[in-house]
Amino acid sequence: MTLLALTACTPHDRSPDEIREQTARATSTAVRDAKAVTQGVVEGVKQQRTININRASADDLKVLPGIDDAAAQRIIDHRPYTDSDDLVKRHVISRAEYDRIAGKIEAR
Template identity: 85%
Template sequence: MRFAVLLPLALIAFTGCTPHDRSPDEIRERTARATSTAARDAKAAAQGVVEGLKQQRTININRASADDLKSLPGIDDDAARRIINHRPYTDSDDLVKRHVISRAEYDRIAGKIEAR
């Protein structure tokens, strides 16, 4: 008796799980969409990595050009020129000790500079 009840229920469950017949064109279209999405996501991830690496790059204040120094937050033409004119530095904190830039300016760029 149980078998007679379970068999029809099992058949109904299995028919709901059978894959639908898809045409080759539909399969190609879905594959193309998935590939396009994956390529776009991979490109966005790669761009994020590049941006992250750019932000982590430190600038050597003993060797950097004026343009490199001006890429730092709050460093303008005059500050870049002062940094270059007071070289060499033994430590990045020398910028404040020698009164080349203010403590507030230094605090904005401290993690982005080094003196080697």
């Protein structure tokens, strides 16, 4: 009886095919997780970068929260700026729009 209980508690030998399958699943999970981490790092770097409103393209400006095609074009049309707050002073964008992007832009 004791021998039967010990036999039931010991791990079974796994076949090479089962080992390969488990390894493939683990590798797939690791690759997916690594891609997610990489994407998170890229997004973090993008968010930390400041955009120069005197030099940025319309596509660069549209990365900013709340800045669409029309707002990007208004920013470009009213250049140059001596200070990023000029966007509000010149009525290019609203104060609320400016508050969303203030830490992400600069005027040099």
